Amino acid sequence: MNVLYWLEPWEPSPTVVIAMLIAAVLFARGVRKAKASVARQLSFWFGLAALYVALHTRLDYFFEHEFFMHRAQHLVLHHLGPFFIALSYPGAAMRAGIPYPWRHRFVRPALRMRGVRTMLDVLFHPVIAVVLFVGLIYFWLLAPVHFVAMLDWRLYRVMNWSMVIDGLMFWWLVLDPRPAPPARLSPGRRVVLVVAAIPPQIVLGAFIFFSPRELYPVYSICGRAFTWLSPMRDQQIGGLLLWIPGSMMSVIGAVLALRHWMRLSARARLREEKQADVTASARTRTSSSAVHANQH
Structure with missing residues (x-):
């Protein structure tokens, strides 16, 4: 049993393959034009690979048959993968990777449409963004919803893709290194x-961890991948994954956002100081010229 065996999809999905290929091709085409650093490139490829592994490998069997493995999958889909992709700031590279005629004819007109702008303004509003980020975790972990999602393959894929898309939007807002504007926040x-x-x-992870009863019996009904792990222990590990690593990813994001804040503030102060120096020099030259003129 080698690495290639584990990279084979448990349930093949053309959607995953096409989406990953499009993202990879656009970034690879545009990375030279956008002059992305090696660190940014590594961050993007790591994030994209993490999403692929969590969506389209044999590990998906374990994600469907153990609660803690399911939580590990969503930790990658909602936090780790999107985090590293957003950290690479791939927008400029992927935009450059689109052929210019396509950008001019399709992308720009689409982004200028009122409906598209309104939708983006709503989705990227800070209150909506944080409600969606946390709300999707809560929604898919509601016991009745979770039960159906793990049994219906169509809803299962909707659940996973919703986590990916929402994670990308949220971390894009948080890790944007630019000042506002052009950044949204x-x-x-x-x-x-x-x-x-x-x-x-933290609250949801602690609730799942300390719950005295089995909250997600679907894994017992469908058969567990690890028979040596009791349902309650499986649930507790899943709660811990949401409680600690999930929260820690947010803490790391907060630290990076704070770092961008300090960097942009320092840059703004430097610009203000330079402007003040230029203004003072101009005033000095004006005063000197006036004194010289009076003397004559």
Whole structure:
């Protein structure tokens, strides 16, 4: 049993393959034009590979048959993978990877459409963003919803893709290194945004961990991958994965957002100091010229 065996999909999905190929091709085409650093490139490829492993390998069998493995999958889909992709700031590279005629004819007109702009403004509103980020975790872990999602393959894929898309949107907002504008949020609001997402994750993870009864019997009904692990122990490990690693990812995001804030603030101060020096020099030259003229 080698690595290739584990990389084979448990349930083949053309959607996953096409989406990953498009992202990879666009980034590879545009990375030279955008002059992305080696660190940014490594971050992007690691995040994309993590998403592929969590969506389209033989590990998916274990994700469907153990609660703690399912939580590990969503930790990758909602936190780890999108986090590293957003950290690479791939927007410029992927935009450059689109052929110019396509950008001019399709992408730009689509982004200028009122409906598209309104939808993006709503989805990227800080309150909506944090509610969606935390709310999707809560929604898919509601016992009745979770039961159906793990039995219906169509709903199962909707659940996984919703986590990926929402994770990309959220971490894009938080880890955007640019000042506002052109970034949608100011550096301070980015810090507040990610910090606001931490307590609800801790509460839900602690609730699952300390629950005295089995909350998700679907895994016992369908058969567990690890028969040596009791249902309650499986549930407790899953709660811990949401409680600790999930919250820690948000803490790391808050630290990086704070770092961007400090960097942008320092840059703004330097610009203000330079402007003040230029203004003072101009005033000095004006005063000197006036004195010289009076003397004559």
